[in-house]
Structure formats: C-alpha cells, structure tokens
Amino acid sequence: MTRIITVASGKGGVGKTTVATNLAASMHDFGVRTLLMDTNLTTPNMGFHLGIPLHPKTIHDVLRGEARIHEAVFVHSTGLHVVPAGISISDLKSTDPSKLPRVVLDLVGDYDTIIMDGSAGLGKESLASIEAADDVLIVTNPNIPAVTDALKAIKIAEEFGTNVLGVVLNRVTGKKSELSVEDVESLLSYPVVAVIKENPLFHESLAAKTPLVYYAPSDPEALKIKKLAAEIAGISWEPPSYARKQGFFTRLLSLFK
Ligand SMILES: Nc1ncnc2c1ncn2[C@@H]1O[C@H](COP(=O)(O)OP(=O)(O)OP(=O)(O)O)[C@@H](O)[C@H]1O
Numbered sequence: 001m002t003r004i005i006t007v008a009s010g011k012g013g014v015g016k017t018t019v020a021t022n023l024a025a026s027m028h029d030f031g032v033r034t035l036l037m038d039t040n041l042t043t044p045n046m047g048f049h050l051g052i053p054l055h056p057k058t059i060h061d062v063l064r065g066e067a068r069i070h071e072a073v074f075v076h077s078t079g080l081h082v083v084p085a086g087i088s089i090s091d092l093k094s095t096d097p098s099k100l101p102r103v104v105l106d107l108v109g110d111y112d113t114i115i116m117d118g119s120a121g122l123g124k125e126s127l128a129s130i131e132a133a134d135d136v137l138i139v140t141n142p143n144i145p146a147v148t149d150a151l152k153a154i155k156i157a158e159e160f161g162t163n164v165l166g167v168v169l170n171r172v173t174g175k176k177s178e179l180s181v182e183d184v185e186s187l188l189s190y191p192v193v194a195v196i197k198e199n200p201l202f203h204e205s206l207a208a209k210t211p212l213v214y215y216a217p218s219d220p221e222a223l224k225i226k227k228l229a230a231e232i233a234g235i236s237w238e239p240p241s242y243a244r245k246q247g248f249f250t251r252l253l254s255l256f257k
C-alpha cells in the first residue's frame with residue numbers, strides 16, 4: 001500500500017524542501033520505493049535542491065490535463081523518482097491545485113512512499129497537498145511566528161483527517177531566545193520527532209544541488225534526517241558508530257567553548 005506523506009509548515013522558508021528531499025533520498029537509500037513530488041505550485045524550487053534539469057513534463061502539465069502523471073516522473077541520477085514542478089509564470093497562473101488529490105491516486109501501488117513537498121502559506125495549494133496525504137510532517141523553526149503558522153497547518157490536517165506524524169524543529173541554534181523543544185511540543189500538542197541544528201552545510205549542499213545525506217553523509221544533521229526516515233518507514237537503523245562518536249566529541253568540545 002502506498003503511503004503519502006506531505007511536508008508542510010504554514011510559514012515559508014522554514015526548511016520543508018530541505019527536509020522533504022533529504023527524507024526522500026534517505027528512504028530511497030533504504031530500498032523504500034520512493035517518489036518525491038513538488039507540490040509547491042506557485043514558488044517551486046525542489047528542482048534546485050536536486051539539480052534537476054528542466055523536465056519536459058511537470059506536475060503543472062498533469063494538473064492542466066496535458067500530461068499523465070507517469071510522464072512527469074524524472075529519474076534522478078541516484079535512482080530516486082521525482083515529479084518536478086514547472087517554474088514559468090504561466091505555469092503558476094493556469095493550474096488548479098484542487099485536482100492534486102485525484103492525480104496522486106494514479107500513483108498508488110507504484111511506490112511504497114510518496115513524499116510531497118508542500119508550499120508556504122495555507123492557500124489552496126497547501127490545502128490540496130495536506131488533503132491528498134495520509135500523513136503530514138510539520139517543519140517549523142524555534143520562534144513564535146513559525147510555530148503559530150505550524151499550528152494552523154496542524155489544525156487543517158486534523159480537519160482533513162490527515163494524520164500528523166510529528167514536528168521537525170529545524171534551524172536550531174541553541175540561543176536563549178529560541179523556543180525549547182518542550183515549548184514547541186506544548187504549543188503544538190505533537191511530539192518533536194527531530195531537532196535539526198542550523199548548519200552551513202545545508203547551504204553548501206543546496207549550492208552543490210545535492211541533498212545533505214549525499215553531500216555530507218556522516219554529518220550529524222544528515223544522520224538525524226536519515227534516522228527520522230528510518231523511523232517513519234519502520235526500518236531498524238542506527239547511525240554508524242564513528243558518527244555517534246563524532247557527535248559525542250563535538251558535544252563535549254562545545255561545552256568548553
Ligand atoms: N538546518 C538548516 N541550517 C541552515 N540552513 C538551512 C537549514 N534548513 C534549511 N536551510 C536553508 O534555508 C533555506 C530555506 O530552506 P527550504 O527551501 O528547505 O525552505 P522551505 O520551507 O521549503 O521554503 P519555501 O516555503 O519557500 O518552500 C535554504 O537556503 C536552505 O538551504
């Protein structure tokens with residue numbers, strides 16, 4: 001049975017595409033038949049995270065009824081299947097997002113997991129990707145505006161009957177001014193399933209058009225996303241011991257800084 005997971009946030013720029021691409025890449029590496037779909041229809045940029053060249057058919061063509069969903073599947077050099085979005089202005093003007101839940105149904109059975117990268121805001125396209133999903137993974141940052149918008153996304157998921165898997169707390173620096181994990185859990189009433197630190201390697205990996213799990217596979221933040229992917233997929237996996245040690249010594253050193 002295919003499981004559809006949407007990565008949503010409410011607020012823009014919190015790290016949805018970063019989390020979605022790294023999760024999908026990790027699941028693919030675990031042997032899960034995974035499709036990553038760009039459902040950010042107005043400001044899509046998943047293609048940049050993966051270095052996808054302009055693909056002849058996109059999710060926009062499919063939603064306009066000008067292509068079948070299978071024609072829009074691009075096979076990345078890693079073997080990961082991806083449905084990119086069109087990036088032209090005309091694409092964003094002429095597309096009806098409400099068809100998304102029906103379009104995705106055509107893929108059911110072909111994949112174990114479909115990960116949909118949602119858009120910012122809570123307009124029609126965000127709602128469509130939350131409605132189309134079995135599960136929603138919320139990404140937020142440790143500040144009040146991001147968490148307030150995350151709460152709205154959660155309420156919408158609950159109204160659609162979409163299961164909320166939990167919250168990825170991203171771009172954590174450890175500053176006193178930030179909301180703590182406990183704050184976020186109590187405001188959102190869902191568990192924080194991963195805490196991803198602010199890490200310049202995410203910028204480097206974006207510039208290299210390569211998800212962090214491939215760009216720096218032993219980086220602690222990459223391993224956290226991989227661990228989350230394993231947990232979501234129900235796979236038993238632990239980070240390699242050298243990486244755990246590196247994490248321990250890094251933490252120890254930081255105590256003396
Ligand atoms: N943990 C992190 N540390 C440092 N930079 C990060 C981290 N997570 C994401 N970023 C950077 O933040 C920027 C926004 O990330 P991303 O595109 O994933 O957000 P988004 O929620 O998908 O945005 P949008 O709402 O516009 O779709 C990117 O430049 C990305 O590299």
Ligand SMILES: [Mg+2]
Pocket residue numbers: 016017018040045117118
């Ligand atoms: Mg995005």
